[in-house]
Amino acid sequence: xxxxxxxxxxxxxxxxxxxxxxxxxxxxxxxxxxxxxxxxxxxxxxxxxxxxxxxxxxxxxxxx
Numbered sequence: 001x002x003x004x005x006x007x008x009x010x011x012x013x014x015x016x017x018x019x020x021x022x023x024x025x026x027x028x029x030x031x032x033x034x035x036x037x038x039x040x041x042x043x044x045x046x047x048x049x050x051x052x053x054x055x056x057x058x059x060x061x062x063x064x
Contacts, residue, residue: 005058015055 004023006016016026024035039059042052 001062001064003060003062007056009052009054009056 002020004016004018004020005014006023006027007014016023018026020035021032024032027035029035029038038052039057
């Protein structure tokens with residue numbers, strides 16, 4: 001399981017923290033898969049995508 005922490009780049013304000021499902025809901029994405037897709041494309045630079053401008057994202061893999 002991954003734990004995501006997301007801040008606004010400009011202010012450093014924490015906007016979401018939790019699992020992908022929780023963060024997707026908090027940020028207003030239609031689904032968890034939409035959230036994962038955005039992160040994946042920006043992380044890999046797919047399709048000429050630039051890093052996320054509005055948010056800074058940190059994630060940690062948790063093992064239970």
